[in-house]
Amino acid sequence: MDIIGDNAKQQLLSVIERIENREEAKREVQEDIKDIYLEAKGVGYDVAALRSIVRMRREDPAKRAEREAIIETYASAVGLS
Amino acid sequence: MDIIGDNAKQQLLSVIERIENREEAKREVQEDIKDIYLEAKGVGYDVAALRSIVRMRREDPAKRAEREAIIETYASAVGLS
Amino acid sequence: MDIIGDNAKQQLLSVIERIENREEAKREVQEDIKDIYLEAKGVGYDVAALRSIVRMRREDPAKRAEREAIIETYASAVGLS
Amino acid sequence: MDIIGDNAKQQLLSVIERIENREEAKREVQEDIKDIYLEAKGVGYDVAALRSIVRMRREDPAKRAEREAIIETYASAVGLS
DNA sequence: ATTGATCACACCTTGC
DNA sequence: GCAAGGTGTGATCAAT
Numbered sequence: 001m002d003i004i005g006d007n008a009k010q011q012l013l014s015v016i017e018r019i020e021n022r023e024e025a026k027r028e029v030q031e032d033i034k035d036i037y038l039e040a041k042g043v044g045y046d047v048a049a050l051r052s053i054v055r056m057r058r059e060d061p062a063k064r065a066e067r068e069a070i071i072e073t074y075a076s077a078v079g080l081s
Numbered sequence: 082m083d084i085i086g087d088n089a090k091q092q093l094l095s096v097i098e099r100i101e102n103r104e105e106a107k108r109e110v111q112e113d114i115k116d117i118y119l120e121a122k123g124v125g126y127d128v129a130a131l132r133s134i135v136r137m138r139r140e141d142p143a144k145r146a147e148r149e150a151i152i153e154t155y156a157s158a159v160g161l162s
Numbered sequence: 163m164d165i166i167g168d169n170a171k172q173q174l175l176s177v178i179e180r181i182e183n184r185e186e187a188k189r190e191v192q193e194d195i196k197d198i199y200l201e202a203k204g205v206g207y208d209v210a211a212l213r214s215i216v217r218m219r220r221e222d223p224a225k226r227a228e229r230e231a232i233i234e235t236y237a238s239a240v241g242l243s
Numbered sequence: 244m245d246i247i248g249d250n251a252k253q254q255l256l257s258v259i260e261r262i263e264n265r266e267e268a269k270r271e272v273q274e275d276i277k278d279i280y281l282e283a284k285g286v287g288y289d290v291a292a293l294r295s296i297v298r299m300r301r302e303d304p305a306k307r308a309e310r311e312a313i314i315e316t317y318a319s320a321v322g323l324s
Numbered sequence: 325a326t327t328g329a330t331c332a333c334a335c336c337t338t339g340c
Numbered sequence: 341g342c343a344a345g346g347t348g349t350g351a352t353c354a355a356t
Contacts, residue, residue, distance in 0.1 A: 009320045015121045016321060019135055022113045029107045030347090033100060040096045048345095049232040054100055056242055070211040077252045078259060080218055081227075090239045097240060130313040132349085137323055151292040158171045159178060161299055177283045181297055184275045191269045192332090195262060196352095202258045213331095216262055294334085 004012075041047050056064065075081060085093075122128050137145065156162045166174075203209050218226065237243060247255075284290050299307065318324055 004316065004320050011124075012126075012317060012320050015117065015126065015131065016135060016138070018117050019114060019131075020138070022110055022117065023135070026107060026110045026114070029103055029110060032103045033107065036096065036099050036103065045093075045096065046232045046236075049229065049236055050096065050100070052233045053236045053240065053242065054097060054104070056237065057097070057101070057240075058104075067211065070208050071214045073247065074211055074215045074255060075218065077247050077255050078215065078219070080215065085235065085239050093236060093239050127313050127317075129349095130310065130317055133314045134317045134321065134323065136348095137318065138321075148292065151289045152295045154166065155174060155289075155292055155296045156299065158166050158174050159296065159300075161296065174288075177279065177288065177293065178297060178300070181276060181279050181293075182300070184272055184279065185297070188269060188272045188276070191265055191272060194265045195269065198258065198261050198265065205254075207255075207258065212258065212262070216259060216266070219259070219263070291335090 037047050037050065040050060118128050118131065121131060153162075199209050199212065202212060280290050280293065283293055
């Protein structure tokens with residue numbers, strides 16, 4: 001008999017395989033997202049700008065407004081637009 | 082009329098919403114993965130070690146063996162391990 | 163005699179120690195930067211906003227203006243300020 | 244008069260410039276490190292393996308031994324080396 | 325003190 | 341082949 005028994009091995013394998021299953025799903029979703037960006041790029045969109053928009057829509061509007069107000073204050077002070 | 086027409090707006094919104102839809106799916110899968118690790122931790126597994134195992138299983142065995150052989154050569158030379 | 167000779171070992175050690183020497187210098191500089199941010203935070207600055215400003219000043223002004231113009235176009239189209 | 248006074252502007256600029264000064268130093272050190280790796284690569288070293296060695300030497304030996312023991316236990320259980 | 329979240333670093337893949 | 345962007349990982353910070 002080994003250091004760890006067959007039951008333990010099976011339990012460990014089960015955990016690992018469940019993770020691998022979800023990681024595979026994740027890779028597929030990532031591929032989907034990448035494809036949409038590539039398709040958008042193909043019809044003329046700027047991918048980096050699209051990513052910015054998606055990020056902005058994810059944020060809480062109030063938090064975003066506050067954050068941008070502070071940045072704007074600092075930016076004006078140092079002559080950055 | 083605006084700089085960009087209604088059709089363009091609709092097309093842009095469509096792209097963005099398709100991305101957001103897949104990002105939501107991605108977040109759910111990431112949550113699943115995190116939950117499995119937490120559950121494993123709850124029954125005594127070392128999460129960092131689990132992550133190492135999952136990473137090792139992802140790699141090509143031949144590549145991994147070669148890489149580890151080189152590291153071992155260097156490690157011996159400098160008295161590590 | 164080992165797989166690799168004493169000369170090879172010395173050469174390898176020399177490479178490693180030169181890297182470690184510069185990594186130590188890097189850690190010190192990183193500590194400096196962190197301290198400045200912490201000090202600024204202590205007198206009331208918003209650290210995240212400061213980081214944004216520093217990043218903006220790093221960028222090429224022309225590139226930044228162009229990028230922000232595109233983002234603004236998209237943002238208007240989808241009703242994001 | 245602006246939202247923030249000249250003193251405040253000067254203080255802000257001072258903070259930013261101190262950060263930028265250290266960031267420039269950091270970039271130089273990073274360049275040094277990169278150059279050493281490239282030079283090593285030029286005389287036949289495997290850069291990824293070198294990085295592993297440097298990382299291993301940074302770690303606490305006891306911690307590293309413990310971590311590797313756990314990984315090895317899991318790896319054996321699932322038939323990985 | 326431990327845990328959760330945030331952030332910067334390193335790695336790796338992808339595009340040029 | 342290099343440069344850049346994205347992802348994953350490790351560290352650091354705050355909060356409980």
